[in-house]
Amino acid sequence: MTCELCDRTGGELLWQGERCRVIYVEEPGYPGFCRVVWESHVKEMTDLSDDDRMHFMEVVFAVEAVLREHLDPEKINLACLGNAVPHLHWHVIPRYADDPHFPQPIWGKSQRTAAASRVHPDTAMLAGEIAAALD
């Protein structure tokens, strides 16, 4: 079996823990989009132990808090899907009223082109803030 989240980091590494990692997703129109990826190949949240599951969520919410504090989004979207890549990962997506799909989910119908003024944040800053929250 090959799995892209077993074989590769999946994006720029912002934080590496023993059980999961945080990566930056350079998606056009979506500044601040991060993923939290479980290290081992597990399919569902309820396949994890209680302790692992709550740790994973604490990391997701730490990332949410950093993104809210530094990027001031209109809304945070959280999703754990994995239909195509059944290796647990959370999408943590800052949403803005002028982003390409708002108020639709980012997987929905495009509503507009990305605003040129929305640029990707300093990922070293994000990495530092996530480390400060988690380490």
Place this chain on the structure above:
Amino acid sequence: MTCELCDRTGGELLWQGERCRVIYVEEPGYPGFCRVVWESHVKEMTDLSDDDRMHFMEVVFAVEAVLREHLDPEKINLACLGNAVPHLHWHVIPRYADDPHFPQPIWGKSQRTAAASRVHPDTAMLAGEIAAALD
């Protein structure tokens, strides 16, 4: 301000707790689709206290466990979006390889018509199983 999740239950009530409720979403093609709705009007997960946030997630994962046990989905999808209705609610969606959007998110491009063989489960059974897990 009017909010549809403040004003209405939002679907068939499966479980009512002090802090959140579980409702059944009668979405064609998506048997077992549930939502977990926070009782008070709060926008983001990181606006909740640590205890409230972890309780909310425990309810989400209890619903996931019941749906997996009784409906045997290919995958569970979890999402907390709220761009249109910024009142905290989680989607807990059993996914099947023959569902209308698989492997896309349910908000993506339709892939096929719903299989007639996929019927909604007995919601009284689901309600009983969720109560057994949580009460």
